[in-house]
Amino acid sequence: MKIGNVELKNNIFLAPMAGVTDMPFRILCKEQECGLVYTEMVSAKGMHYDDDKSNKLTLMHEKERPGAVQIFGSDPKIMAEVAEKLNKSDAAIIDINMGCPAPKITKNGEGSALMKNPELVAEIIKSVVSASQKPVTVKIRKGWDDSTINAIEIARIAEKNGARAIAVHGRTREQYYSGKADWDIIRQVKEAVSIPVIGNGDVTGPKEAQKLLEETRCDAIMVGRGAQGNPWIFKKIVKFLEDGTIISDPSPKEKIETIIRHMDMLIDLKGEKTGILEMRSHIAWYIKGMRDAAYTKQKIFQMKGKEEIITLLRSFLMRQ
Structure with missing residues (x-):
């Protein structure tokens, strides 16, 4: 599995999750054969103002590399400036958050609120790609709500503006994490673009991972809540996809x-x-x-x- 020029061990990834994917947890997941780990989302504005907490969130240990830093924001200039700063970091990939549903993020027009503004999406991705020496990826949702399902449009914009992969969570912002993830939208995005597509939503074990790959033909899988308190899930999925073996749960x-x-x-x-x-x-x-x-x-x-x-x-x- 490759994203841009970054060679990855496999295609089973840890999703970025605020308050969850801290450095120690990422290391534990990497030890369990996770192909790519993502930091908690980092505020571009925080980094712009040299906030110590924001800067620390971007740090990566050698044991978790190659890893991705996820940034969020809505100002293309600030996002580009942060991407330039991250050129000196240990991150192998820069990911742009366009999927976070939290009100404190969306009320500022950031996270999944960006999906309501395709022109701004294009501008942000173009700016970050221009400033970054590392591959840039984007994480989106199905859409803002059921009346504005535009993951395909946003994915095409991402590809056109230089994104090297796109992760799709099969829920709308309005759903948050409730209901069932729509895997069909992941399949539609996969058919619409030529860059790698990472499927996200409702992968809680090896069989779901295999089903998601088969149903959507996506290039990689991103495990979110299924990994909480369960770094072993990665090894279980990798082994099952390799030869059908089910590894027993940890004692x-x-x-x-x-x-x-x-x-x-x-x-x-x-x-x-x-x-x-x-x-x-x-x-x-x-x-x-x-x-x-x-x-x-x-x-x-x-x-x-x-x-x-x-x-x-x-x-x-x-x-x-």
């Missing part, structure tokens, strides 16, 4: 060890206070479906120290 012991390692990496990166706060949601995803998960999650959300969390997790493991 409770492996899950707890991975949680502790993830937490250690996050604390090293952001300090104990922030690391613990951000880790709480990850832990809830990791232990979902296990015995006493609801009680343990409730306790963890009240804890502030690493050692007390580890003690709780060890006693939780004993009950599995």
